[in-house]
Amino acid sequence: MNIKEVLLLWIFLLILCFGKVTEAKGKSTIVKGKVLDEFGNPLDKATVECDECCVERTDVRVQTDQKGDFALNIPSEFIGRRVTLLVSKEGYMSYPRGGYEVPTDSGDLGTIKLDWLFIAGKLISKTTEKAIAGAIIRVPDEPSVQCTTNSVGYFKKKSNLLSWLPSPGIRIKIDVDSRSYDTTCLMNDERNTIRLDVAPQKKPIVEEDTDTAKKPPPSKLKVALGFNIAFLVSDSAGDPIEGAEIGVDGIPYLGAFTDVKGKAMLKFGQDDTGKVVRIRIKKKGYKTWFTDERISKKDMTPLIEVTLEKHMPAPKLENPVNNDTLYAPSPTFVWESVAGYTYNLQVDDHSNFSDPEIDVDGLTAPHHKLGKKLRDGIYYWRVQKRETETGNYSQWSEPRIVTIKDLGPMKEKRKWKAAFRSLVLPGWGQKYKGHSRWEWGSMMVLYGSSIIGAIFADRIHDKEYEKYLEARSIEGIDDTYDKANLAHKIRNGLRIAIPAIAILSAIHAYSSEDARIKEEIHAGITYDLNIRKGQIQLVFTKSF
Known part of the structure; x- marks a missing residue:
């Protein structure tokens, strides 16, 4: 096989190695x-x-x-x-x-x-710092949104605006004592406190002639013929809860907020009698209370006492962070430490946790290393805490996403890929593993120099060999023979060096350290500095 055939074979192998089948475009x-x-x-x-x-x-x-x-x-x-x-x-x-x-x-x-879109808040007089009751709240951009402040100045009304991103506020109009005020109100924020430069006025008592007094409209008359149900809302310690929202599903005009003593009242109309409704009581930071009742003056008690249980907040997740990549099939999960609680940990490859891969209950430490190896892929993990004294469970934490990559099979696969590349083109495998440019570049230069040297050595050998055949004198034969013999040795040495360099480069590419994986492992090391009760805790979490 001459040098031309070797070069053609080498070029064919390069094309074969560089060729790559790509997926069809258009895949979503x-x-x-x-x-x-x-x-x-x-x-x-x-x-x-x-x-x-x-x-x-x-x-x-x-x-x-x-x-x-x-x-x-x-x-x-x-x-x-x-x-x-x-x-x-x-x-x-x-x-x-x-x-x-x-x-x-x-x-x-x-x-x-x-979350539902709603406007809510409390109306207070600037001059007296007292609540303004009976004020009408309107939204000019949405005429259907209209409500009235209760006895403690609270108001709340759901909105049907098409699409609201978080914004500074919405323009509202407030009607008090035949005067109108323009202001803004933050959406979905019950902490809104609006102060108006007006003092709440009591309406004068006017004695009307019973013969000339106007009768109320039929709809208002039916409400007047109804009955009232009072509510007393408190927490588990017996303290009253102010600002709890009381609503009735299916009767949108019924609703109230509890006052500073935890009291509120609903007035059911005559048309409501006989309906089966669900009464809900909501307050931020507490579990929603509800009951199904048939509206009847005979069956319903005039006072309903309700105790709202506080929400037990879910533990805060610490490591791994959301959308992190872990280079180990059995990672360690870390979350917030709270005294007097045990923990439940769930890990699953589906966000609904329908069939968890890992479901561990009763953990006493705020961290857990998996004893089971996870397959490569995307996983979701969450934690729930349980109070040791009462046995009550908190809500599950918001799930975090983590990607698992086991570097064991990846390392072995990359070793063979690097060796094959260096066998085809010395230095290519080193470049694939992320080695320095000097390292893989010098390997390619050495290999290319050997090929060029072999080509020139072959030509010099052919010329010296022709001179040797043409020589006729004894001195000429000896001289040309020595030169032809030297060219023959150089040519053969360079021919042997070409595959030798490829083999040595392949061995080096297979056995050397993978710099790319090393960088990924280094990027997978995270730490967290926790300061709790005067103690400084430095937590290192390795992803490998």
Whole structure:
């Protein structure tokens, strides 16, 4: 085999190695998730769309089904790019997810909760610092939103505005004693306190002639013929709860807020008698209380005493952080430490945790190392705490996403890939493993120099050998023979050096350290500095 055939074979192997079968264009990425309301009920017909995608395409949006599930197809040209996913529904606060990196295969946004849009707050007089009762609150941009402050100045009303992102506030009008005031109110914030430059006035008592007094409208007369139900709302310690919202499902005009003594009253009309309704009492930081009652003056007690239980907050997750990548099949999970509690840990490859891969109960330490190896892929993990004294459970923490990559098989696979590359082109395997440019570059230069040297040595050998054959004198024969013999040895040495360099480069590429994986492992080391009760705790979490 001459040098031309060797070069042709070498070029053919390079083309064969560099050739790569790519996937067909047009394959889209599917991003899944579930949309719920603030009470955990699935929301259907909520719109999920990709903001950047809709600028270039008009069809990158989808609506949730009756179970609240959605599957959004994102075109292949957005894979690897960061986009903004927007979840919206009429009457609910929109949820923007910015900076979402579109994955190659599929993604899962998990559970997304949308809160009702509402305006709420308390109306106070600037001059007397007393609550203003009976004021009418209106939203000019949405005439259907109108409510009246109660005896302690509280107001709250749901809104049906199409799409609201978090904003400074909404313009409202307040009507008090035939005067109108313009101001702004933060959406979905019950801490709004509005102070008006007006003193609450008592209406003068006017004695009317019974013969000439006007009768109230029929609808108001039916309400007047109804009956009142009082509520006394307190916490588990017996202290009254102020500002608890009392509402009746199916009767939107009935509603009240408890005063400083925890008292409130609902007035049922004659038309409501006989209905079976659900009465709800809500307060931020407490569990929602509800009861199903038949509206009847005979069956209902005139005073309903209610005790609201406080929400036990879920533990805060610490490590691994959300969307982290761990290079170990049995990672360690770390969360907030709280005295007097045990913990439950769940890990699953589905966001709904229908069949958890890991479900550990009764953990006493705020961390846990898995004894089971997880397969490579995307996982979700969450923690719940349980009070040792009462046995009560907290809510589950918001799930975090973590990607598991086992470097054992990856290292072995990368070793053989690097060795094969260096066997085809010395230095290529070193470059694949992330070695320095000097290291893989010098290997390629040495290999290329050997090939060029072998070509020139072959030509010099052919010329010296022809001179040797043409020589006729004894001195000429000896001289040309020595030169031809030297050229023969150099040519053969360079021919042997070419595969030798490739073999040595392949062995080095297989056995040397993988710099790329080393960088990924280094990036997987995280630490957390916790300062609790005067103690400084430095927690290192290794991802390998």
